[in-house]
Amino acid sequence: MADRSSVSSELSRELSLFHITMMGLGMMIGAGVFIGIGHSLQQAGPGGMVLTFALNGVIALFTAMSFAELSSAIPRAGGAYNFARIAFGRGPSFLAGWMEWFASSVAGSLYAVVFATYTLHFFEQIGWLGWLAGAVPVVKRLVAVAIAALFIYINYRGASATGKVGALFTMGQMIFVLAIGVIGVSVALAQPDRFQNFKPFLPHGWGRLLVTMGFVYVAFEGFEVIAQAGDEAVRPRSNIPKAMLYSVLIVTFTYVAVSLATVVGVKPGSVPGAVWEWIGRHPDTGFERAVAKMMPREILGSLLVTMAVIFSSTSALNATIYSATRSSYALGRDRLLPRFFSRVSPKRKTPWAALTATSALVLVLALLRVRDVASAASMMFLFVFLLVNVCVIKVRLNMGDELSYGYVMPLFPLPPLIAIACQAVLAAHIFHMSLAAWIIAPLWVLAGVIIYFCYSRSRAITTEDEILIFQETPPPAGAGYRIMVAVANPDNALELVQNTYKLGGAKDARVELLHMVPVPDQVPLADADQYMREGKEGIIEAMLSLGLRFPISTTLRYCRNVARGITSAVRQKRINMLIMGWHGPAGGGAFRLGSTVEPVIERAPCDVVVLRNCGGSRRFGRVLVPLAGGPNGALALEVAGILADPQEGQLVALNAAGGKRHFDVDGFVAQHRHRLRLPAERVRTKTVRCLSVAEAILAEAADCDLIVMGATREPLLYRVAREMLPEVVARRCDKPLVVVKASAGIRSWVRRWV
Amino acid sequence: MDADAVIGIIVIAAALGLLTCLVLWSRRRIERIARNGFGSARAIEKELRGGR
Secondary structure, eight states: OOOTTSOEEEEOOOBOHHHHHHHHHHHHSSSHHHHHHHHHHHHHHHHHHHHHHHHHHHHHHHHHHHHHHHHHHSOSSOTHHHHHHHHTOHHHHHHHHHHHHHHHHHHHHHHHHHHHHHHHHHHHHTTOOGGGGGGHHHHHHHHHHHHHHHHHHHHHHTOOSSSHHHHHHHHHHHHHHHHHHHHHHHHHHHOGGGGGGGOSSSTTOTTHHHHHHHHHGGGGTTGGGGGGGGGTBSSHHHHHHHHHHHHHHHHHHHHHHHHHHHHHTSOTTSSSSOHHHHHHTSTTTHHHHHHHHHSSSHHHHHHHHHHHHHHHHHHHHHHHHHHHHHHHHHHHHTTSSOGGGGOOOTTTOSOHHHHHHHHHHHHHHTTSOHHHHHHHHHHHHHHHHHHHHHHHHHHHHHHTTTSOBSOOOTTTTHHHHHHHHHHHHHHHHGGGTOHHHHHHHHHHHHHHHHHIIIIIHHHOOOOOOOOOTTOOOOOOOSOSOEEEEEOOOGGGHHHHHHHHHHHHGGGTOEEEEEEEEEOOTTSOGGGHHHHTTTTOHHHHHHHHHHHHHSSEEEEEEEESSHHHHHHHHHHHHTOSEEEEEOOOOSSSSOOOOHHHHHHHHHHOSSEEEEEESOOSSOOBSEEEEEOOSHHHHHHHHHHHHHHBOTTTOEEEEEEEEOSSSOOOHHHHHHHTGGGOOSOGGGEEEEEEEOSOHHHHHHHHHTTOSEEEEEOOOOOHHHHHSSOOHHHHHHHHOOSOEEEEEOTTOOOOHHHHHO | OOHHHHHHHHHHHHHHHHHHHHHHHHHHHHHHHHHHOOBOHHHHHHHHHHHO
């Protein structure tokens, strides 16, 4: 039985295999490929460029297999930092975290620089730069710093990168990049003479591949971030490894197609000299120039590429900043760096100190040239991944019998051994691309070694048992009707619970009171309990007092997105009915169901009852139920019957016939008579002919005490530009309102998918 | 078509083929492990080899 003297905490598992794979893809397709194409063409020629991406994909997959195996066996968020700690101990783990911090920061700088490069190049083409055209290198640096600063601020505010907008951007950039690949392959098949653009295949020989592969390696980083989603993913032991492998596979095929398209997309003879040389002449923006040539109007092609780069670089920039912040936060939390790094803003709940330190790195590195930043990023990721490949071997040999694996790689230990050798060679060859990177990266590692021996070794704390984040809470045992009440506001918690007991009373239900706590991306969910209770005293107190008065359990659930968190809680706990409050101004202005209620209504696999201004102990004399058929209407009748006054309550089932289709309201009510708690003489039906259903409902509502209506089943496109019917009613009428959705009530698969 | 091009195309095709095979092979392993229950690396390898 739940302990009613305290509010328990749990983590919200919201991310499916699709979500985390998209996360990996979004991180990987940053801006590395756009820069990598031009530079590798310049260095290794057309054939060398395609080989670069294909072979890097193989090495990246070997590393992904190592990450996947370790992530499945070591069920803690933290990536290379935790893997190294378990394999080798504190020293190497500090180095792993230290390198990860730098690698993510410099990758963020790269994305800022690429954003600046492409944006300014486009403005230059359309003549918007004016007198600034002569100072492009300086302006570029300023723009890079400005965009990085903007996303640092967004990270400080705690805005989620895993929300709807982030996923849409990822889809957008994937679609664009795939489209380029498809166009290129189609052009190549339709006009085989374009393949002469591949002559000579390797103008500078095979040796140059080692240089370009090392430089371009940054385009393959990002899948490792999926390991950080271990505490939020559904079935993590299976889905985390799968997502890592799928994302590397998809990205490699995409890059090969895009690189092929870049070369064949330009008609031979349409540019001065060989196509590959023409693109390679401006390696930073070569990709854009080539794609522009594919379009009927070049400026349109430039605009498309610029938009794609803006989307991908900004989303990757946002993600790398929070990824880098998490790395330095973890080092501070474990006292490997000063405690200052683990400070969390009491208001924003973001690790502001780690973010400040990360910002300094990102902003300084954003002042470097593209080639140097990309090389430094590639080099550091090669170091980190090399270490992880060593870790997987050490862990398998020393602890393989003690750990519980969700994935063991085939052909072990060949893949990590080959990856280690390749990564060492590629890191060495970056010297030929950028001397600056070859100085900065090793210096950073050396600085880390010194800091560890002079500071960290004597101060590191023994890590307590962390939350086993892969340990999913098993679904509750036993049968019985389960109701979940999602509370956001302590002021209406009591009336929600009172209404819950009215609704659930006859079903002898078990009730759980749930409060969702959104956690910024920069703070691991496993650490949320340390920081997120502050400011929540009001709601916790309300929940505890209700727990003493009613037989309910109370839970704080940490999540990234409240709507997703509620939906996953419903699924996980096998809830039969979800009850939520809904507040908003009655009358005047647009009134939407909101970013939480609407998606929950859409996705929750249970009955949903949303209450507005219903009070707790009120009984209603006259209840209006607008009906159009369907399971939502049946549930609306049932709920209306429960909330109506049992002695004198009356129910009016209204059919507001707009003329579109015939609905037999009498037959519908008769069919669902058994769900009504009121005697037949107190239930009546009414049909009203009208042009506007909303107007008809509002006219009837004037004489009613409560309106109970089903959530809309309108098609998605109809609803994009229009308010839902309950929203119209809520905005124009201040009567108590209940919106219900039956567990099979909304069938718009498009809407659910989107 | 010169020798570099021929070898290069073969290498590209082999790389993409290897990638695909490894991912499919790994996916089968993950699903089998999930079906049979998680365990130590040695036990899993033994079971996967024995089940082939």
